[in-house]
Amino acid sequence: MTAAVAERARPIRSARIGGLSLLRLGAFGVRTRPMRSGLSALGIAIGIAAMVAVSGISESSRAGVLAELDQLGTNLLTVQPGQTFGGQAAELPVEATAMIGRNEFVRQVTATGSVDAKVYRNDHIPAYQTSGIAVVAAQPDLLSTLGAHVARGAFLNQATSQYPAVVLGWTAAQRLGIDRVGEQVWLDDQWFSVIGILAPVALTPEIDSSALIGWAVAKRLLNFDGHPSVEYIRADPNSVTTLQGLLASIANPADPEQVQVSRPSDALAARAVANNAFTSLLLGLGAVALLVGAVGVANVMIISVLERRSEVGLRRALGATRLNIGVQFLSEAVLLSAIGGVAGIGMGAVATAAYALSQEWLIVIPPLAVLLGFSGAIVIGAISGVYPALRAARLAPTEALRST
């Protein structure tokens, strides 16, 4: 009889479960315990949000700096006297401005010269309270060369350069306590009229703390020797580096080694790069948050397996293989993390946008950070789901069914 029974054996195949059904199985646990699922997904979300926000904010800040650079132009060069071989302060030749101006790559050149004088609010201020304001002789074309603007009044022109008139840099005006034109300041024992106040100049902050007077009046009243202390040059944008290499010998053909040539925009560009070190530190912190979130998901999944022993037993009785059970719990963990990942990307993007707007930067959310954030969440979900899934798969059906 047993042989006859065996002959009737039906072929045994293996069932295939569709992807949609699989997803629904994974969603089952998430859906039926929304509070717990939400909290464990939150752990992942915070980690991903931190990482997206950090890289988004640093990218936005870089974009902000670059946009600023773009606006200011990267073709501004400065020439300053360095030191002589013996270590004394060097001087630029009086004719340096003219010589530089003859070069084909130079679009505009202007000079300032430091004047050995101090400026005070009035004649009662003690001499030592200089407020750190430099008195500088300037040419009328300084403003257009630097791309600077007056906040109040007007800049020096050919006429006002002849007379005791002064234009204050933004910081200098604040330090002197002057906020309108027409006031007088006490400059080297004589009164000078304030005819203008400059708006802050981003590329050349030294102008902000200067009191600018006419070249002619400086020579006439303040013993200015006419040697330029800074040459400001706007170069042909395509030849900036070429010109940068030539400028020392153009400005001072006799002693080119006594000349310092620099490009103020380099400092800003360096600032854009300098953020990197800080960014990686914050990214590291985000990664730690993510790790904590992953431990949270694993924890929740283990508790879930313990609580759902009878579900495991039932599903085994309904015909689920060990693999089916494992995959169900694994996909649940992945789903939890994916939800956390998406929420985290959203939170990170909002944080980036809010911060970038408050700083008036462009909003940049790096696609790579979004991609890495999401795939990272999936991988983390898979890793933290492996152990709980194995535990669920290994439950003996009889044992699982007994536990009620």
Next chain:
Amino acid sequence: MSEAVVVLEDVCKTYPGEPPLQVLRHVDLTIVAGEMLAIVGPSGSGKSTLLHIIGTLDRPTSGTIWIDGNDVVKLADRQLSWLRALRIGFVFQQFFLLDGLTALENVADALLYAGVPASERRRLATTALERMGLGHRLHHHPNKLSGGEQQRVAIARAVVGRPAVVLADEPTGNLDSAAGAQILGLLAELNEEGTTIAVITHDHSVASALPRQVELRDGFVVRDSTAGGAQ
């Protein structure tokens, strides 16, 4: 002669320990298609273990088992799972319905592991629930149903895949006598329609209402009301 859906020959089950626990001793049992029988015995007689072994949820220590023509001892986990998905239906004392799912989804899930497409699962589940008189309860969650209704959902789930045998473990154990009687009546109706049903119970009044009784005591089959089945 009817086809034998379950054949146990000389089945023993011993749980390791000090001393080893012999739960089933040399059990021979044949269940033929269309039959309805009670496996009856006091607690500790081994009837739950016997149900688990017939249901392929547990393996015997020795002996051979054919379920629907398959030599179960030789099958791997995947194949046993497939056999359970297609050929065996379970009804439990605790119902084991999933609270997160509606009645319909609970029943439809029984076809999930048999690879039945989703729309077909819903259609068959609806039919099975209507057969159990629960057509108006399709979208209710189990915690909104009475005990008797829950067990009817569980029966629908057990029969939705047209299994070769339905194993009911104390199906009336958690129900009052009226609901219990209704459940037994439904099982009897299903049997009349051709379903093979084994009811495991400690209750002799439940057992005596069924056409055949197999009585277990201390792991032995001590009585089988069908002469052909006993040795």
